[in-house]
Amino acid sequence: MKYLGEKSISSALALALRLAWHALLIGSVLGLLVASVVLFSDKISDRFLGSFLAEFRKELELSVSGRDMADWENFVVKSLPLRALVLPYFAALSALLLMILSRTRLVFENFTKNIVFDTRNAALLSKISKLNIVYSLLVLNLASLLISILLFILCEVFEKGAGLQEDHDLTI
Amino acid sequence: MGIIFRLDRVMADRKISLGELAKRIDLTDSNLSILKTGKAKAVRIATMDALCRELRCQPGDLLEYQGEEMVEKDK
Numbered sequence A: 001m002k003y004l005g006e007k008s009i010s011s012a013l014a015l016a017l018r019l020a021w022h023a024l025l026i027g028s029v030l031g032l033l034v035a036s037v038v039l040f041s042d043k044i045s046d047r048f049l050g051s052f053l054a055e056f057r058k059e060l061e062l063s064v065s066g067r068d069m070a071d072w073e074n075f076v077v078k079s080l081p082l083r084a085l086v087l088p089y090f091a092a093l094s095a096l097l098l099m100i101l102s103r104t105r106l107v108f109e110n111f112t113k114n115i116v117f118d119t120r121n122a123a124l125l126s127k128i129s130k131l132n133i134v135y136s137l138l139v140l141n142l143a144s145l146l147i148s149i150l151l152f153i154l155c156e157v158f159e160k161g162a163g164l165q166e167d168h169d170l171t172i
Numbered sequence B: 001m002g003i004i005f006r007l008d009r010v011m012a013d014r015k016i017s018l019g020e021l022a023k024r025i026d027l028t029d030s031n032l033s034i035l036k037t038g039k040a041k042a043v044r045i046a047t048m049d050a051l052c053r054e055l056r057c058q059p060g061d062l063l064e065y066q067g068e069e070m071v072e073k074d075k
Helices: A009-049 A051-063 A066-076 A080-084 A086-112 A119-139 A142-169 B007-014 B018-024 B029-036 B045-055 B068-074
Strands: B003-005 B063-065
Touching: A009 A080, A009 A086, A080 A086, A086 A119, A119 A142, B007 B029, B007 B045, B018 B029, B018 B045
Parallel strands: none
Antiparallel strands: B003 B063
16 A cells, blocks of 8 residues: 555545545535524514525524534524624634645645655644644644644654755765 | 865866766766765765776865864965
8 A cells, every 4th residue: 555656545635635625615605604694694584585594594493402402592592793703713713624624735745746754844734733723722622732732743753854854865 | 064075176187077977986967966066965985985986086085174274274
């Protein structure tokens, strides 16, 4: 099984990440649109879109159950400005995920081109780990935070590897 | 770094081109160019051996130390 170079696991992952990036972009835009409509439907639906949005909202309420329903009920009784804070939160999460995915794709594209121990990869890994730290703090995920620390260590390894690679390339 | 590779001077003395020398010692033109321009970080003993053999010289003819104090003395 090939891990680096053309037609390897790296090239497959680069392609998968490219597709995931596009899917996430479309999903985020659609998700934000739907969330905006649901959030502001109290104000605009009756006036402009009639009963359509109200029905959609009811269906959405019916599709969730149990604890989620209780959370949803708690959420809908909050004031509109407070509810609207969900939008920038999800927009920030989506933007962070898109940036993480694009940089991860670049790393795997470099692996596909057999560029492994390179300062560019070290810089990309450093950026990914910093973005991942912000993401894990936003979603309060300890596992993601641990992955960020591992990525920082990997970044150091790649920096040392890049130095050794340079020494090797310039040894005649 | 104070060590300078004097390959260009020895090559000029022996009237040999970079391509010709590269072919004789089985190196690529780009690698020999790195050596000639002083960008190399290290030189293998095997490479020095091949260079000395083809250029009929001693390793000392190819290398020169120019420390700061030596540069000041020259002034």
